[in-house]
Amino acid sequence: MTALKKYQRIEATGLWRPSPDEQRREVVVSIGEATLTISDFNDRALTHWSLAALERQNPGSFPAIFHPDGDPDETLELAETETTMLDAIDRLQRAIDRARPHPGRLRWLSVGGVVAAVLALLLFWLPAALQGHVVSVVPQVKRQEIGQTILHRIERVSGRACSSVDAQASLDRLAKRTGVRQIIILPAGVQDSLSLPGGTVVLNKSLVEDFEDPAVAAGYVIAERARMEQTDPLDDLLDRTGASSAFRLLTTGGLTPAIIDSYTEQVVSEPRPSLLDDQLLAVFAQAALPSTPYAYARDITGETVLGLIEADPMAGRTLEQVLPDRDWVRLQNICGE
Structure with missing residues (x-):
């Protein structure tokens, strides 16, 4: 050890007492290879x-009193004037301490690693686990209530949902035909379509007013159904508004107006999530509905929706009528009555 070599020839005089019952005697103190040697004046050890087990009884006071670790009865006193020896002992003890293993540090590093892992678990895994649990336990009635609240928020901008006694039966038939719980037609507020918690699909009135084929509106409902199968609308709401929303819903059974407003503003202003053609076509096939009318409604050229046209699951088959003509006409007038 470099620090030891530097101090190998240092000597000093001191007072040594092997036990409290014996007199102190003057001795010569010298530093060896990691040891302190106490000798008489005849150079007899x-x-x-x-040095690693040397302790000082009175740090900062003089004469400096040292003793072996675990044996305070045997002492060595060094006067304040023996600065070179005192400095050497201090430096060598620090050098020895740095050189030996420190299990405590490893323990703290291990503890720190465990704490970091737990914090990472709480930060990344727990919110997702909590959200997944909440989505799985919220009953359908509560989902419908949340969906209705979101709809009311949209209606503040779009105006009230279109309704009429005659057209409602046609709307219910379209919902049954497309496999969703409820369809709502809005005069504005959504770009094309939107799915809400509780199984409600919202359509812009243009989808019933601007097309002669009810398969177009049905296709947009099918697309929302495919999105609901891919991502639960309630899961999407909680994902957008944060873990605190999931915790609140779990503990209080409700969501604040601020949470509902935040989610509503996001979903009505953003484009709807895209879907793979295979996902869409599977739901069209399940509902026995053609995908071609929906595809051309999205892109009149057909270029960007070629997969939906060429792989139409109902191509070449006898199609069941989406809605009777009378029902479709009533539905087209639902916002004008």
């Missing part, structure tokens, strides 16, 4: 102390 009286004892050897390990």
